[in-house]
Amino acid sequence: MKIGILTGGGDCPGLNAVIRAIVRKSIHYGWECIGIQNGWKGLLEVDTLPLDMESVSGILQKGGTILGTSRTNPYKLKDGEKHVVENSKKIGMDALVAIGGEDTLGVANKLSKNGFKVVGVPKTIDNDLSGTDYTFGFDTAVNIAMEAIDRIHTTAESHHRVMIIEVMGRHAGWIAIHSGLAAGADMILIPEKEIQLKEVIKVINSRMKRGRNFSIIVVAEGAKISDSDRKEGQWILQDEKLDAFGHVRLGGISNVLADIIEKKTKIESRATILGHVQRGGSPTAFDRVLGSRFGVYAVEMIHDGKFGRMAALKGAEIIDVSIEDAVKDTKTVDEQLFSTAKVFFS
Numbered sequence: 001m002k003i004g005i006l007t008g009g010g011d012c013p014g015l016n017a018v019i020r021a022i023v024r025k026s027i028h029y030g031w032e033c034i035g036i037q038n039g040w041k042g043l044l045e046v047d048t049l050p051l052d053m054e055s056v057s058g059i060l061q062k063g064g065t066i067l068g069t070s071r072t073n074p075y076k077l078k079d080g081e082k083h084v085v086e087n088s089k090k091i092g093m094d095a096l097v098a099i100g101g102e103d104t105l106g107v108a109n110k111l112s113k114n115g116f117k118v119v120g121v122p123k124t125i126d127n128d129l130s131g132t133d134y135t136f137g138f139d140t141a142v143n144i145a146m147e148a149i150d151r152i153h154t155t156a157e158s159h160h161r162v163m164i165i166e167v168m169g170r171h172a173g174w175i176a177i178h179s180g181l182a183a184g185a186d187m188i189l190i191p192e193k194e195i196q197l198k199e200v201i202k203v204i205n206s207r208m209k210r211g212r213n214f215s216i217i218v219v220a221e222g223a224k225i226s227d228s229d230r231k232e233g234q235w236i237l238q239d240e241k242l243d244a245f246g247h248v249r250l251g252g253i254s255n256v257l258a259d260i261i262e263k264k265t266k267i268e269s270r271a272t273i274l275g276h277v278q279r280g281g282s283p284t285a286f287d288r289v290l291g292s293r294f295g296v297y298a299v300e301m302i303h304d305g306k307f308g309r310m311a312a313l314k315g316a317e318i319i320d321v322s323i324e325d326a327v328k329d330t331k332t333v334d335e336q337l338f339s340t341a342k343v344f345f346s
Contacts, residue, residue, distance in 0.1 A: 001031040003302065004093040005051065007065040008039030008072070008104030012125045012137030013283030014291035015065040018099055020056040021295025027053065029303060034093060039100070040107055041072035043084045048091055060288060063281045074107060085116060095307070097298045099123050101135075102327045105310065109323045112308035119301045120310035120323045121294045125279060128172035131326035132312035136291040138174065141167075141278040145179035148274055149216065153183070156214040162204060162261050162269040166254035168278050169220030172332045175278070177341055180218035187215070187345050189257075191222040192332050200257070201264050203345055208267070212346070219254055293318050 003026050007015050023033045033051040036042035049055075049067075059066055074080030088096070095117040098108040101124035108118045122129045125141040145167045156163040165185075167175045173190025180188035187203050189195050204215045254271035262269040283291070290313065297311040297318045309320040 001026075001029070001094050001302075002092050003031055003033050003299070004036050004043075004048075004088070004091075004096040005033060005067065006036035006039055006042060006096065006098055006100075006104075007067050007069045007123070008098065008100040008107075009069060009123070010071075010101070010125070010279060011064045011069050012123055012279050013063045013140040013281060014136035014287035015067075015099060015123065016056075016059040016062050017283065017288045017291030018121055018123075018136070018295040018298075019051070019066060020059055021292040022097055022299055023051050023053070023056045025296045025299040029299070031299075034091060035067045036096075038068040039070040039072050039104065040074050040084065041070045042067075043087050044072065044074060044077070044080065046087050046091060060292075061282050063279075063283065071103065073103070075110065081111065081114070084111065085114075088116070095119070095302045097121060097295075097302070101126075101129060102330070105129075105323050106327045109308070109327055112323060117302075117307045118323075119298050119307060119320075120326070121298050122310060122312065122326065125175065126169055126172055127174040128170075128331050129326055130329050130331045131310060131321040133315065134290065134313050136283070136287040136294065137279075139286040139290075140281070140284045141175050142178045142182070143284055144278050144281070145175055145218075145274055146182045148272070148277075149179060149183035149185065149218065152272060153216055156216055159268065160213040162215045162217065162258070162265070162267050164217045164219055164254040164257050164261070164269065164271045166219050166221055166252075166271065166273040166275075168274075170222040171330045173220040173223070174333060176218050176220040176223075177333050177337055181341055181344070183216070183218075184344070185216045185218040187217045188341050189217065189219040189223045190333055190338070191220055191224065193338065194224050194226045195219075195257075196226055197260060197264075200261065204261065204265055204267065207346060208265075213267075217257070219257060221253060223253055225253070225256070225260075 127138040258269040258271040
């Protein structure tokens with residue numbers, strides 16, 4: 001049995017832990033592993049490398065992915081699916097572990113429906129995949145964001161500023177909520193709740209009246225502003241270009257908010273966009289362990305013939321769920337968690 005492994009979409013801490021676990025568990029069964037380089041692009045171009053004990057030694061603590069990644073979508077290319085299937089046979093691959101988010105697993109789901117033997121491992125720092133309580137990479141991203149907010153806190157207090165920290169989160173505000181709560185943010189703005197500027201200004205003015213002459217606001221990149229001066233429900237974009245899965249590049253809402261807040265409150269306001277720093281570096285212990293558990297379970301799914309399924313965390317257990325169900329809906333921040341966060345909006 002020859003098992004293929006690919007990592008697609010954005011990189012995140014913990015990917016190498018998954019790869020290592022898949023290889024180690026496969027060797028336990030006497031199987032061979034082959035790495036597909038740069039996501040689905042590697043299967044379209046037959047770009048592979050052998051994976052063994054030696055090649056995965058020492059990668060547990062490393063960020064990124066030793067296999068490389070891309071946002072290639074075979075279904076956007078002529079005969080893309082046909083080439084994926086034919087090339088899989090050409091390299092002698094019996095089954096594939098696709099590690100990725102909604103886009104990578106969306107491709108895996110389409111292939112699976114046509115008989116392609118694939119299992120999934122959920123990967124996104126946004127933690128917005130349905131079917132699993134947590135995805136690896138999320139915990140690392142939250143801790144990185146929390147530490148950054150902690151550091152910005154002292155500057156805000158020293159200079160009597162409003163500091164707006166922008167974190168990742170296109171459709172879901174999990175990073176914003178968790179990092180903001182952990183770092184004691186004065187307000188957290190997420191995609192699930194359209195931003196009411198009058199409420200933001202109210203919180204800042206309320207703090208000023210109590211002698212708190214600075215404020216910390218955490219905002220997810222996908223949050224939308226509601227204001228009489230602008231159209232409601234608009235994303236703030238870096239540019240209008242679309243990637244292979246039809247996504248625009250978000251970023252810059254913190255700059256827009258800083259400008260508006262300074263004009264309305266006359267308080268010096270500054271924006272900090274954490275960006276890709278949230279993806280980088282060594283994974284936390286939680287993400288190393290979760291990634292390892294996912295990798296081992298993915299091989300067990302192949303062993304048991306559970307194709308078209310994805311490894312998932314439910315409570316303390318690793319289970320398998322349908323890939324189709326996992327990518328069907330975006331998992332957004334629940335009302336109870338947001339209500340908890342609002343208690344601390346001062």
